[in-house]
Amino acid sequence: MHLNDLYPEYPLFTSDNLRKLRAFHITTLSDLLAKDCEKIVNILDVSYTEVNKLIEELSLKYCGSTATVFDIYQKRTQSNVEFKSGASHLDSILQGGFKTGNIYEVFGCAGAGKTQLCFSVAVQGILHEKNVEVAYVDTKNDLAPERILQILQRRANGNGNVALLKKIHVYKCFDVEELIIILRLISERLKQKQNLIRLVIVDNLASTILGILNQDFSLGLSFISEISQEIHKISSSRACVMVVNNARTREGEIQPAMGKLWSNLANFRLKLEHNDTAVHTGSRKVTVTPCGTIKKQE
Numbered sequence: 001m002h003l004n005d006l007y008p009e010y011p012l013f014t015s016d017n018l019r020k021l022r023a024f025h026i027t028t029l030s031d032l033l034a035k036d037c038e039k040i041v042n043i044l045d046v047s048y049t050e051v052n053k054l055i056e057e058l059s060l061k062y063c064g065s066t067a068t069v070f071d072i073y074q075k076r077t078q079s080n081v082e083f084k085s086g087a088s089h090l091d092s093i094l095q096g097g098f099k100t101g102n103i104y105e106v107f108g109c110a111g112a113g114k115t116q117l118c119f120s121v122a123v124q125g126i127l128h129e130k131n132v133e134v135a136y137v138d139t140k141n142d143l144a145p146e147r148i149l150q151i152l153q154r155r156a157n158g159n160g161n162v163a164l165l166k167k168i169h170v171y172k173c174f175d176v177e178e179l180i181i182i183l184r185l186i187s188e189r190l191k192q193k194q195n196l197i198r199l200v201i202v203d204n205l206a207s208t209i210l211g212i213l214n215q216d217f218s219l220g221l222s223f224i225s226e227i228s229q230e231i232h233k234i235s236s237s238r239a240c241v242m243v244v245n246n247a248r249t250r251e252g253e254i255q256p257a258m259g260k261l262w263s264n265l266a267n268f269r270l271k272l273e274h275n276d277t278a279v280h281t282g283s284r285k286v287t288v289t290p291c292g293t294i295k296k297q298e
Contacts, residue, residue, distance in 0.1 A: 001029040001062065004148070012054055015043050029062060081130055081198045083240060086120040086155070093288045094268070097124075100198055100240045103231060103267060107245040107256045108182065108272030113284045114244045115142060118201050121242060123151045125199040127165040133167045133196040135186050139179060139207050143170060169197070176208040176223045179241070181232035190237035198242045204229075206246040206257045228265050247271075266291050 003021065006029070025080040026032055031057065032040070040051045083093050083098040091097045098104055098121055106114050118136070125134040144242050145165065152164060169184045171185065179202075189195055205227070213220035235241050243266070246257035254271060256262060271287040 002027060003029065003032060006058075008058050010058075011225065012044070012050070014047070020044060029058065031274055033059060035145070040218045080238075081128065081240065083121050083128065083130060083199055084124045085117065086124060086151075087286075090286050090288075092269075093286070098199075098242065100238050101235060102267040103243065103265060104270060105243050105256065105262065105269050106270045107247045107254075107273065109247045109249075109254060109274075109297050112247075112272040112274060114272055115203055117270075118203050118242060118244060119144070119148050119151055120203060122168055122199070123148060123155055126152070126164045127155060130198075131196060132198045133169065135169050135171065135189075135197050135200045137171045137173065137186075137200070137202040139173055139180055139202070139204050141172065141174070143203075145173075167196075173208070176212060176227070179205075179208050180223070180226050180230060183227065183234065187230055187233045187237065188196075188241055190234060197239065199242070200234050200243075201242045203242075204246065205243050205245040205262075210246070212258065213261075224261055228262075231265065263291070 003013050003026070004018055005226065007018075007050050021027065021032070021040075024039075024043055026035065026040075026043075034133075036049060037051050037055060043241070044051070059084070063143070079098045082096050085094070085097060099119055106117060108114050122134045122136060124131050127241070133204050148168070149162065171186070171284060173179050173182050183202075186197070186200055190197060209223060212223060229257065231241055245262065248257050254273060256269070269289045272286045273287075275285045
């Protein structure tokens, strides 16, 4: 922006003063803000207080407010939300629970408890003291409101209000293109000032993409890239993201169904398995792997 555009809103920029500034190659707002106040004072022969006030007003209006690293850190820590899983041992492994700003991939064989874990964390979300809402993306049409209500009533000692279920926003989609559209919609919603959604659950990723990968691998990869980008956008908007994946058994080891295709998606991978030593209690074994490391916790 040229300085002559600032007159008459800023009376200091008269034609005479603009001529003085041009003599020192100061013709734009960026030129002006790059100079020390003392230099501008000497050029225009005006008071330091007048120039300093002008610089502050121009900086605030055209450059936005500034913040220190401490300000940014404090704002983020105050806005962080932690969601309990309902299992104290798992919360301990996760150092408190599922945290905003992170992506968690949950995988395991059929019946390992993946969807049950999603229900449990969703309930913890709507019971959170910070007035949190949940976005639940259901790609298999197996979301069970009755089961979620049961968990809610149990966690709230029978005092769980059915109306709390309104805080879980369900998005149903059954193909990959619908999934991408829904993820984009959620991403845009998170940018809104009045947004309360801090937890996003996608159950299940594999069901929308595996068929395409088997038919057209290149097309499947392009869809995977789009999905990954949208999920990372959601996570960077200070939301916690849980994504569910199927599992496959390879060389006797349970692995995510799509292997390395999702290797850069999550911050943490949670492998759910049946606990053979506790069949009658319905207990599950959970292995948490921070992605990018070889460290495992069980």
